[in-house]
Amino acid sequence: MALHRQRHAAEGASSSRHPNSQPRMLIQCNPLEGYERLWNDYFAQPSxxxxxxFRRRFRMIRDIFLRIHFAVGTHDDYFVQKRDASGRLGLPSFQKMIVAIRMLAYGVTTDLLDExxxxxxxxxxxxxxxxxxAIVSIFGGKYLRSPTSNDIARLLEVGQRCGFPRMLDSIDCMYWK
Known part of the structure; x- marks a missing residue:
């Protein structure tokens, strides 16, 4: 029976549980190469x-990225590099965090990041x-909340200094009540 299932999957036939799905394909993409590329491009000294x-591509300065990286890694051990059952090192936290930030910053799909x-x-x-x-849990109380009266006054003052009187938001920001 097991041999039949293996041959069945190898021939590309769909299973009865997932009639339209293809068998999973394992692609050896060498994630270590991706990590080394990221490290050398943005974090090595000199990068x-x-x-x-860095600021343009990640929509933040590197110091803020590193602070978020530390906070997220401390909050959820998914972002800590570990060994798998076979003893191989898993993905570094930088790679896991960078794909999430790039998806959020650029609105891209997983396919675009894989290469x-x-x-x-x-x-x-x-x-x-x-x-x-993790971000919502760690930073939600301070940064993902409705603005206070003091916040609104400060934002209006910043807008005034920049030549935008009475401006509280912009085209790419949420509307606040």
Whole structure:
């Protein structure tokens, strides 16, 4: 019976439980290569890309990224690199966090990230879910809340200084009551 299932899957036939699905394909994409590329591009000293490119690509400065990285890794051990059952090192936390941030910053799908970061689709989706949950849990009380009267006054003052009187939001921001 087991031999029949293996041959059945190898021939590309669909299973009765998932009639439209294809058998999973394992692609050896060398995630270590993706990690080394990310490290050399943005975090090594000296890095290939300067701080202004980091800010443009990640939508934040590197110091804030590193603070978020530390907070998320402390909050959820999914973002801590561990060994799997066979003793191989799992994915580094930088890779898992970067795919989530890039998906949020650029609104891209998992496929676009795989070629550069070298993480599979299911891991990218899981990283995104866990990252968002961690961010909401860690920073939600302070940053993901409705503005107070003091916040509104401060934002209006900043807008006034920048030449935008009475502006509280912009086109790409949520509307606040």
């Amino acid at each position: 290939i890309y300067p701080p202004n490119v 550069y970061v070298r993480i599979g689709e299911s891991t990218t989706r899981l990283s995104m879910k866990k990252f968002v949950k």
